[in-house]
Amino acid sequence: MENSKCYCDTGLHFDDCCGLYLKNNLKAPTALALMRSRFSAYVIKDADYLLATTHSSERKYYSKEDILNWATANEWLRLEIISSTETTVAFKAYFLDEHKVPQTHYEFSTFKQENNVWYYLEGKFE
Numbered sequence: 001m002e003n004s005k006c007y008c009d010t011g012l013h014f015d016d017c018c019g020l021y022l023k024n025n026l027k028a029p030t031a032l033a034l035m036r037s038r039f040s041a042y043v044i045k046d047a048d049y050l051l052a053t054t055h056s057s058e059r060k061y062y063s064k065e066d067i068l069n070w071a072t073a074n075e076w077l078r079l080e081i082i083s084s085t086e087t088t089v090a091f092k093a094y095f096l097d098e099h100k101v102p103q104t105h106y107e108f109s110t111f112k113q114e115n116n117v118w119y120y121l122e123g124k125f126e
Helices: 031-044 047-052 064-073
Strands: 075-084 088-096 102-114 117-125
Touching: 031 047, 031 064, 031 075, 031 088, 031 102, 031 117, 047 064
Parallel strands: none
Antiparallel strands: 075 088, 088 102, 102 117
16 A cells, blocks of 8 residues: 555545554544545445544444445545535545446535544535
């Protein structure tokens, strides 16, 4: 994985981008950085990270098994950031479903910061 481009489409190397949060346990400094790292977590199938970065009030709606199944069933291709603010990110995630049919997941995500740590709160899908 060293020196390979990050999955989140910044053009940076994984180790200098999402790898900082996924491998080195640093906390994402912004909602956008967390969103990017969560996309990369889907690519590498890191369900623990996805669950840990979901806000505690929302975790009961997710299971590690369901997250892992969703991450594994799809081949994640590319992330496109549409817009972002301090607490929101609109994005498109491009992937191939289990039948290798191209899909686009559009989401408007809301994030919340607690004790200087960003968490995924909720997403509205289109």
